[in-house]
Amino acid sequence: MTKTQGYATLGAKKPLEPFTFERRELLQDDVSIDILYCGVCHSDVHQVRDEWAQSVYPMVPGHEIVGRVTAVGKDVKKFKVGDLAGVGCMVDSCRECGSCDKDLEQYCAGTVFTYNAPEKHTGKMTYGGYSKHIIVNKHFVLHISEKMASPEKLAAVAPLLCAGITTYSPMRHWQVSKGHKVGVVGLGGLGHMAVKWSHAFGAKTVLFTTSPNKTGDALRMGADEVVISKKANEMQLHAGSFDFIINTVAASHDLNPFLQLLKRDGTMCMIGVPDHPHPPVDTASLIFQRRSLAGSLIGGIKETQEMLDFAAKHDIVCDVEMIAMNEINQAFDRVVRSDVKYRFVIDMATLA
């Protein structure tokens, strides 16, 4: 067992605070990583505060992890000491089911999430990336290009491991490409990446936001147009014109004005899990143009690697605000207020 430091919360109403704990021994297929940066996902806030009613304490959150390999198990060939490496939302799965067979481990019933999940080898709960060090099975460790090795780049790569793949995967699945018109609902941690991917894939990209002051950022990130979704007349101009809409807004909101914007056979894909349900869906608007309302969860490991490679090739990273580890509680409050451009990343060197 290896002792390490992190930040944990001891209960739903408690702040995150310094925490010392042990990682498992390095197994033959494991990779040991010194964590350099870890992104702050809105789901970290939900889980730390037990808003999904499944939290176990103490909890060390964090699933947007980048760092350098410090040791590898004897059966690990694809990583060596000194390599840049990333870890996302998952650290294990059953490896045998239909979803695992298709490199869709995120849909496996036996997925072990990076924190707040029962660990297979020790039976204890997994602890995440708000820490100095992590040990993960090689299958769930990602390569990160040395092109991304500068501190600024590397910090901005971290949120690709969740916000990046969560937006990349549905766009690939629904085959977003040149000639398509794609909508992105919401410009937050997820939405800003969706805009970047959509633009990189060659689609005409329209950002929907309720905040006019996000227009400049959206255009800079690659949006061709910004629509203020509260304005029915602006929305109406786009009726029946979208091939695909990715809806990144988890807060409960009326989906119907967006469904109306889809073409025949268009799909709106939800990626944010709401605390309470969205209002009723007008199924007639699905029926009358054979539209679909779908959902998508993160992405598989193979596709996450593809995404990281694509990002390195096209020099795509997240827009981040760097914080010190001891600023995490204020950062959580700002995440809740959507007061972040567009993802906080913890500089783990600040964790003494």
Add this chain to the structure above:
Amino acid sequence: MTKTQGYATLGAKKPLEPFTFERRELLQDDVSIDILYCGVCHSDVHQVRDEWAQSVYPMVPGHEIVGRVTAVGKDVKKFKVGDLAGVGCMVDSCRECGSCDKDLEQYCAGTVFTYNAPEKHTGKMTYGGYSKHIIVNKHFVLHISEKMASPEKLAAVAPLLCAGITTYSPMRHWQVSKGHKVGVVGLGGLGHMAVKWSHAFGAKTVLFTTSPNKTGDALRMGADEVVISKKANEMQLHAGSFDFIINTVAASHDLNPFLQLLKRDGTMCMIGVPDHPHPPVDTASLIFQRRSLAGSLIGGIKETQEMLDFAAKHDIVCDVEMIAMNEINQAFDRVVRSDVKYRFVIDMATLA
């Protein structure tokens, strides 16, 4: 102009009653048909009673029409006098848009429905199949095999023109085939045809119903299993196991217990338009297995012909109860009570 007889309603609260009206002159691309049988669709009731708030009176309903050709316009080659012919929900469309180009006229913004829609040539409203005679552009007239010429068969073919194609089209679009597990929600006019198609396409077919007394019929029609959808424990046995579910129930109901039964990447397709919305959809259940909630509207003309040909080849027809024209008002009341096995068809010879 040709004078003909039918049954019309003169207002939302009025019964259907005998009505004399004129059909347009035979145009060069038109087919004139003596109507032998016309099915009674639940949407006839909705429209006669103005439940969709878009009814124009007098209204002659009916869009499940079979009969024999009595005359053809000079540019009509594909039909000749004496042919069996069918007309479904549409009698015209723009013929130029992207949907029309893809033989999906039902999604054209310029679709002219068979009744209660502005007719292109005269500007008057279209009158449907509760009548002796109809004139329709050849593109919207279907061939019916002489194999189906017996009175019993022909009457049972009529509802294929709406109930048949409305269920056939989404099953083809989502590629239902051998090896699939398919759910059908509801055993009414639509649902009983969905069971027959699913069985004919080789899928393992499960009917969901709230009426245990429909079990025998469902098994006879080709269902492999019947699940009483009110019983949560029966439903739970099928969690995550369906490739495709076709939901034929228009009445507002909770969709979430059915969404939970879909496999990863499974789709539930809605085909019934509810009077008021279904309760909120749990988008998390879409997200966590990349499921889709979709809709589908009738089917295009080309596919309707394919469906009729498939039905003739495999000897598939609807289960019908024949009524006389003057029994239509009682039949409407029974449709509302779902007291029909499984579609009323009007014998037009009973219209003096």
